[in-house]
Amino acid sequence: MEIGERGLIERLRRVIGAPGRGTVVGIGDDAAVLEPAGELELFTCDAFVEGVHFRRDFASLADIGAKCMTANVSDIAAMGGFPTKATVALCVPPGMGAEDVEELYAGMLAVCRRCGAEIVGGDVVSSREGLVVSVALLGTVGRERVVTRARAAVGDSLLVTGRLGGAEAGLRAFLCGLPDDGPVVETKRRHLAPTARIAEAQAFIDVATPHAMIDVSDGLSSELWHLAEESAVGVAVSEARIPLAAAATEVARRLGCEPLELALGSGEEFELLVAIPAPETERTIEHVSAVTGTEVTRIGEVVPAARGCTLVRADGREEPLARLGYEHLVTTGDVGGKR
């Protein structure tokens, strides 16, 4: 980096602006000082490595910053909470300057502003190769509104928000150099600029008693496995019910791959997978889509652990559910407090 320490702090202070509500001391001291907010606090972190999680030739620095923040916001949303305060550690490779760091921050700050969060501290160090962005995010949640991954019960309906496959289709469209047109651009946008489902999570909690909720960060099949393992249950999901994004289906056709494979393995969708008592299914689907405008689909149900995780094919055959999303990030381990 071609800028001194004080210069960079001053620039970032300007970009970040005045401390928000609940921030007694923000950027520039040994630690931020915060007023505790709400009944319970949420705490999560996620790291993103250039060449592993993002590429600077596909994505702008603002896009990268926004997505790193969104992934953390999505974790807070999936616990039933609202994001509040973040710290950001950047490892900056040779050749990146202060303007680049500012652009990255601009992307993160745009996401923060949309969801009422604030960056209150950080660290900028040099890396020898490749950019690393590490975000730690606090959130607040009511004591009666926490939803973990661990309480899904046999008979629960499994619901998912939105339509899946777009993020992975967009990534593959980039990787394969598909020429841009409507569906390709749509999936690329989905890959570059996903949204966290804060309002949808709240709507689920308002209308139903979710037993488990998880965000689709590693891919639907992977999240189904997480939910099943943490709740000590099985899941049975109907192939025909998985909501595919139309643009993803079209891109899959051009790439010669199965749309279903995209939908099951697509990471960083940030849709919600929710287990609710079966009798609440209809009114939940109705309420959440009415309040948020986001489609909600029942894709299957929670079954006894002995049945394992299965995919019910269109012809009624049941087969083991492959852990797809996991494969494309073979070396990624999720140790909690994280996506």
Next chain:
Amino acid sequence: MEIGERGLIERLRRVIGAPGRGTVVGIGDDAAVLEPAGELELFTCDAFVEGVHFRRDFASLADIGAKCMTANVSDIAAMGGFPTKATVALCVPPGMGAEDVEELYAGMLAVCRRCGAEIVGGDVVSSREGLVVSVALLGTVGRERVVTRARAAVGDSLLVTGRLGGAEAGLRAFLCGLPDDGPVVETKRRHLAPTARIAEAQAFIDVATPHAMIDVSDGLSSELWHLAEESAVGVAVSEARIPLAAAATEVARRLGCEPLELALGSGEEFELLVAIPAPETERTIEHVSAVTGTEVTRIGEVVPAARGCTLVRADGREEPLARLGYEHLVTTGDVGGKR
């Protein structure tokens, strides 16, 4: 890494143990769920990059983990607080296995246990080259006990804990391959396994009204500059009063460098630099050393901003204080909420 995601989570859950007091949900969900603790909350983060902040040929993974955690604990201590909950994001290079991650965690957990903190979440991803450790740490502090960097006043005494220069001397002893003997081993240990000054910070606040406090992470001269800039004052420090570690002086002699230069530029000492009202000086020095067993030295005073940051030489000459600690990490920018 040669281990699957679930396997690693399970191993780390075992290493970390059961959730502690105030942790409603620990490792393994989208985010940790915490009971808010205390009047005000502190939040800091620090990232450490292999080849920039540490080398695996000098330090064991346990040492590296311990020091990364200590640096964050030191930031919380320097605000007047106690560390509570941490998240850890690891970017793990090819060739590092689950045992290595566990050893890194063991070092971090040992520090946490000593200071009553707990790891409640994390992320483990792959890096293409080099280990990156990013810790985010929460702390708690009483409303009347927060000490920032920003309120030093003209006439204040500048105090420092402990003796300086050891960490940098130890690093140089490693880099130059000095043969091990008493002083060399002592400085190497100081470089590898520094301690955060939680009890000392509390003792300062108990007995005095500190106007500013900062931990020596980038080097004494650098911290003096930080304190002066954040408080909009100047500082005048006496060369003869800066407490040099005896082993550092001895190592400096062998390396043919100035002990004072080591003391001013030595980062990761994690001693405290504190500005207190002059009339409180004697009783503060007495109380803090009596309660903690740690030496406290008055090294100078706060002067008007117009006088700048100066070093008073033994012969009475005043010269501008060089920003030493900053130089050896030219590309490191500290943007607050950090060491």
